Amino acid sequence: MSTPARTGGTPVPAATAIPTLPSIAETQLDPYAYTGGTVDGSNVVAAWQHATGSGVAVAVIDDGFTPSLLGQFDSAESASFGAAGLGEPAGGFHGTTTSGLIGDAGSATTPVGLAPGATIIGMKVDFAGGSFSEMVSALTAAAPLAAVINNSWGLTGYGNGGPSQAGMAPWYAAVQSAVASARGGLGDAVVFAAGNDRANADTVSLQPIADDPRVIAVAATNRDGSVASFSNPGPGLLVAAEGNGVTVTLPSGATSQAAGTSYAAPAVSAVVAMMLQANPNLGWRDVQTILAESAYAPLASASGFATNAASGWNGGGMHFSNDLGFGVVDANVAVNLARAWTAQSTSANQATLSATQARSLSVAVNGTAYSTVSLSGGMRVQHVQVHIDDTNLPVAYTKLVLTSPSGTQSVLLDRAGLVGGTDLTGGLDLSGDTISSNAFWGEAAAGTW
Incomplete structure (x- = not known):
């Protein structure tokens, strides 16, 4: 297993929370509003009329x-x-730049954080030479203290960090505790950067800690909303935020431009903090649903989106892309949707369906094979996970597509790690891997997959 690489308090009740807008020059606010084709900041200025994250604690592991x-x-x-x-x-x-994107105080010369009212809790770890146990300890300590936990890091390599790998069980136990027990059972929102290895054909499908359905995996966009050249794709993505050319404050107080999914993730953490100020009663699954339903598909990336067969979203399906998930976060829409939200979806009322198919398949070179499983019941989908036991599916030479009973297709994997004819995974096999997809969100689960 490789070492990590960079890549809740008690919220104020919505009825009594009166946000204090930051005192800062208008020129500093411009990058956070929709202007001239930019999607910088995901519309936070409008959201500040209702919430700034006041009373919500955000833990940053960095x-x-x-x-x-x-x-x-x-x-x-x-x-x-x-x-x-x-x-x-x-x-x-x-860590200074990622936490600052959430909660910088702002001045005449430096930007204000996207959730300037949020309380920041710093959980310091050693990216250079620390052990993974530091990450587990940081998450374990953060869970009972914060409502949102930002993770702008990931494990290097393809497929590292899966639940079955040695030493990973404590991590997944800590994630489960965070979503099942924190905030009095409402659960924390655990946010993760999707990773910056697109050039090497990496994917969230091979980054298990970010691909976990209990985690909000965040992709990065350019200013026009198109996917950033470094941002890992994958069906396990939930949403995206700007992560290229982001203005951040350095420890010296000077500002600089930063790039990476490391900066898309804290933008989403900030939006979630505002959502939880507006409605402290949201469960962790409500947070994910609101983000998915309020995100938008920017025109520059519209060709990458497909509409699924969900029936509960504005009378039609939900758009999804393996590049940007459900799209770019819109803080104003998300906060206003949170204000009106009455459901409470937690680990306690989460339901699951599962099915297993075991059969022998013979696949010729450049050939195709099919397998099916059937589900029954009246459940509607949020996350789908596919676990693979086959021992003869090389990652770099395999394309996996999951089709729902409604006909929606999700590409789970497509020759990951294969660049210029070279297998960068070193012959990695898919046996034992679990891949998540959010592409079927809102569809009926019953039928043949």
Whole structure:
């Protein structure tokens, strides 16, 4: 297993939460509003009329922090699980910039965070030489303290970090505890960067910790809403946010431009913090549903979207893309939808259906084989997971497509790691892998898959 790489408090009740808008020059607000074809900031200025994240704690698992730049930093609850102190390592800036995108205080010369009222809890880990146990300890400590947990990191390599791999059980137990027990059983929103290895044909399908259905996997866009050249694709994505050319504040107080899904993830964490201020009663599954239903497909990327057969969304299907999930987050729509939301979907009322098919299949080179499973009952889909036991499916030479009873197709994997005819996975096989897809959200589960 490779080492990590960069890539809830008690919310104020909505009825009494009066957001305090940041005092900052208009020129600093412009990048956060829709102007001239840009989708910078995902419409947060409009959302600030209803919520700024006030009273909501966001834990950031990262390499260090600069508390003086943050409007609300909880030093008492913050902790270091690697090197001593909460500050950045020498020459570092990753944790400062990701946490600042959520909660920077703002000034005449520096940007304000997307959720300036949110409380930031820093969970410091060592990306350079720390063990994975630090990540587990950080998540375990963050879960009872925060409502949102931002993870702008991932494991290097293809397929690393699966539940069956040695040493990973504590991580998945910590994730389960975060969604099942935190916030009095409502569950935390665990947000993950999708990864920046698109050039090497990587995919969220081979990044198990981000592909987990309990996690919000976030892709990165350019300013026009098109997918960023580095952003990992995959059917396990939920939404996207701008992650290329993002203005961030460095530990020195100077500003710079940053790129990576590391910056798309905190934008979504900030939006979730505003949603939870607007409605503290949302379950973690409500958060995911609202993000999916409020995201939009930007015109620049519209060709990558397909509409599924869901029937409960504005009377029609939901659009989905393996590049951007359900699309770019819209903070204003998400916050207003949260304000009106009456459901409460948690781990306690989550239901699952499963089916198994075992058969021998012979696939010729460039050939195709089919297998089916049948489900019954009246359930509607959120997440679908496919577990593979076959021992003769090389990742780099396999394309897997799942078709729902309604006819919607989701490409689970398409020759991942194959670049210029070279298998960068080193011959990785799919045996034991589990791949998630959100493409069928809202469809009826019953029938033949």
